[in-house]
Amino acid sequence: FYLADSATLQIVVMTSDGTFSKGHDLAPELTAVEKELDPDHKKSHELEISGFGVGHDGSIYFTVPTLFSAFRLNPNGFLDTFGVSGSAPGKFGVVSGIAADDQRNIYVADRLRSVVMIFDRTFNFLGEFGYRGDRSEDLIVPDDLALDQANHRVFVSQAANKGVGVYYVLVNQSR
Numbered sequence: 001f002y003l004a005d006s007a008t009l010q011i012v013v014m015t016s017d018g019t020f021s022k023g024h025d026l027a028p029e030l031t032a033v034e035k036e037l038d039p040d041h042k043k044s045h046e047l048e049i050s051g052f053g054v055g056h057d058g059s060i061y062f063t064v065p066t067l068f069s070a071f072r073l074n075p076n077g078f079l080d081t082f083g084v085s086g087s088a089p090g091k092f093g094v095v096s097g098i099a100a101d102d103q104r105n106i107y108v109a110d111r112l113r114s115v116v117m118i119f120d121r122t123f124n125f126l127g128e129f130g131y132r133g134d135r136s137e138d139l140i141v142p143d144d145l146a147l148d149q150a151n152h153r154v155f156v157s158q159a160a161n162k163g164v165g166v167y168y169v170l171v172n173q174s175r
Contacts, residue, residue, distance in 0.1 A: 002060065006049040011060060011073070024060070029079050034067060051098035051109065051144065061106065063095040070098055070108050082123035083108075090117060090125030097145035097156070105171050107154060109142040116142060116156060118171060129167055130156070139165060 001014045009026040030047050051063040051070075060073040068085035069092070083092045093112025100106050104121035114132035116139070119125055130139035141159035148155065156165045 002052075002054050004049055004052045004062065006052075009047060009049060024073060024077075026073075026079075030064060030067070030071075033069065033081055037067060037069075050096045053097075053099045053145070055100035055104060056102045057104070059100065059104075061098045061100050063098050063108065065094045065096065065111075068092040068095065070095055070106070072100075072106070080123070082119065087113060089115075089128055090119075096143050099145040099147050099154075101147055101149050101171070103171070107145050107147070109145055109156060111141045111143065111159075114139040114142060116145065116154065116167070118169070126171060129169065130165075137165075137167075 003012045009030055011024040011026065013021040015021055034047065046066055047064060049062045050065050053061045055061060058075040061071065063070045069081050069083040072080040074080065083095065085092055087093060093110045095108055096111045097109035098106065105126065106119045108117045108119065110117065115128045115130040117125065117128040130142060132138060132140065139156060139158055140162045142156045143159065144157045146155040152168055152170055154167045154169050156167065158165060
């Protein structure tokens with residue numbers, strides 16, 4: 001079991017019988033990322049985990065909206081950071097849900113842009129789907145993600161009583 005405390009930036013991993021396995025205090029590393037992104041500390045950021053997921057290899061994925069960033073904590077404890085603020089495809093507005101498939105492709109929901117972006121395992125942008133609107137295929141403030149890899153589906157929870165959108169996605173594995 002993987003448990004995240006979004007406000008204290010703590011992650012705890014437990015075995016199926018409830019025994020503590022390991023813990024991660026992300027506050028020091030995220031504070032360092034914050035200083036790197038804003039060296040003059042001109043802005044005060046509320047550091048909080050938004051999206052959270054675990055990959056098949058045990059990597060932990062999470063987003064921090066105020067840093068316009070997504071993160072992968074590898075099983076060896078190394079923290080990878082990716083994402084750039086912006087409104088163009090592949091750029092982050094207000095990131096939320098995150099999930100990774102068994103090929104380690106990473107799906108990131110963006111609440112502001114109303115899209116789900118897909119990145120490969122080395123954080124190269126592959127594409128996105130959604131867009132803000134009233135059509136059935138559009139998204140309204142996507143929040144959390146779940147993957148059904150056997151059937152190539154992505155489930156996206158949304159705001160404004162739109163419910164859960166189900167999207168059929170085939171990711172090109174040639175990269």
